[in-house]
Amino acid sequence: MKARIKEIIDKYDTDKGFLVPILQDVQREFNYLQREVLHLVSAFLEVPISQLYELGTFYKAFSLEPRGRHEMKLCTGTACHVRGVPLIKDNIGRILQIQAGETTPDLEFTFETVNCLGACALGPILVVDGEYHGNISISKTNKILKKLGKKVKIDEES
Amino acid sequence: MAEMVTLSIDGREINTPAGTTILEAAKDANIYIPNLCSNEELTPYGSCRLCMVEIAQGKRARLVASCIYEVADGLEVKTNAERVLNVRKLVIELLLARNNKHPALRKIADELGVEETRFPVEQKGCILCGQCVRTCREVVGVSAIGFSGRGITRKVATPFLDFPPDCIACGSCVYVCPVQFIPMKEEKDVRTIINFDYPMQKCTKCGRYFAPIKQLEYFSKTTGLPLEHFETCVDCR
Known part of the structure; x- marks a missing residue:
């Protein structure tokens, strides 16, 4: 772990100015910004740990909690909202048994809502591991989840 | 000029x-x-x-x-x-x-001429002026505390809301806060800031507990003087 972090930091010439890109790379490598990792970065760069914590909590792209293997982002922008996203959100939440913004305990899924993906004509939109699914419905989300290996109880009507 | x-x-x-x-x-x-x-x-x-x-x-x-x-x-x-x-x-x-x-x-x-606020009172206490954070960074030079989150979740916090490893228990943040938001108390040999305890140093001559050990260690580190020099309180030195 230590060697890998050193490698990443060396890539940026141990320059404190590249704090955000360094943390991005570190997060990509270790899935999330765990405590020990941040402490190591702090020691290598001679940046106080409080400053790293500040950055880690400020940017949404950073996570101090473990992330799931699959990342689901549901758009809750106005256009998606009026086309029924609240129901879809409840459905995903019920199947994964988590609230939006949480990760399943088995670390398979992280489910988040975002405010607008800028593709309103395709709404409602669900992004799964970087892949955009437009015009989704409850039955479509069920199919997507099934494909990812989640056992979905078939609803009476969908 | x-x-x-x-x-x-x-x-x-x-x-x-x-x-x-x-x-x-x-x-x-x-x-x-x-x-x-x-x-x-x-x-x-x-x-x-x-x-x-x-x-x-x-x-x-x-x-x-x-x-x-x-x-x-x-x-x-x-x-x-x-x-x-x-x-x-x-x-x-x-x-x-x-x-x-x-x-x-x-x-x-x-x-x-303002009597009451028109907004719902959340009684958070802290007004996020950042004086404590800046004092810790600029005056004390340890940067033990910082902000966390942003927008409505922004608050002053220790890293991971845990015992701050860099804190020297000097109490500057407590002193500088305009609304006395950060609590500190001293009981015999322990100084408590928020809910973190720091042991105090007993003066080797008069036996009075006069400063947090961590602060003295920091003094010793920054001045290059041996720690023993700081283990006696200013009055006895």
Whole structure:
């Protein structure tokens, strides 16, 4: 772990100015910004740990909690909202048994809502591991989840 | 000698070195501008927004935070224009929504003629002026605390909300806080800040507990003097 972090930091010439890109790379490598990792970065760069914590909590792209293997982002922008996203959100939440913004305990899924993906004509939109699914419905989300290996109880009507 | 600039504040002509802020210039001229986040020991930050003033250079007039706006030649500053007072009233109402009890905030509210805030009071206590964070970083030099989150979840926090490893228990954050938000107490051999305990050093001569061990270790590290030198209190040294 230590060697890998050193490698990443060396890539940026141990320059404190590249704090955000360094943390991005570190997060990509270790899935999330765990405590020990941040402490190591702090020691290598001679940046106080409080400053790293500040950055880690400020940017949404950073996570101090473990992330799931699959990342689901549901758009809750106005256009998606009026086309029924609240129901879809409840459905995903019920199947994964988590609230939006949480990760399943088995670390398979992280489910988040975002405010607008800028593709309103395709709404409602669900992004799964970087892949955009437009015009989704409850039955479509069920199919997507099934494909990812989640056992979905078939609803009476969908 | 720094270059001098001439500006007017509330109609009074003032001469001041270039590079000073409007707030400092006003202070030197005995003109009162309310503020909560400025501190002459710290770099200006501009977070409380109470020091808003109206500036005019030529035709256009606009509002700026005087603590972070540098003086310029021919600047016309109004600290009491109606527009300014309206903004300040709003700002103090917003601050009261975070803390409507503290006398320092109450005093400023009274001066502005604000009795109660129109916003729901959340009683968070902290007004996020950042003086503690900046003091820890700039004056003490350890940066043990920082902000966490942003927007409505922004707050002053120790890393991971845990025992801060860099903290030397000096209590500067407690001292500098304008609303006494950070609690500190001392009981015999332990100093408690928030809910973190720091053991105190007993003076090797008089036996009085006089300073946190961590702070003395920090002194020893920064001055290069042996730790034993600091294990005796100032009175006995």
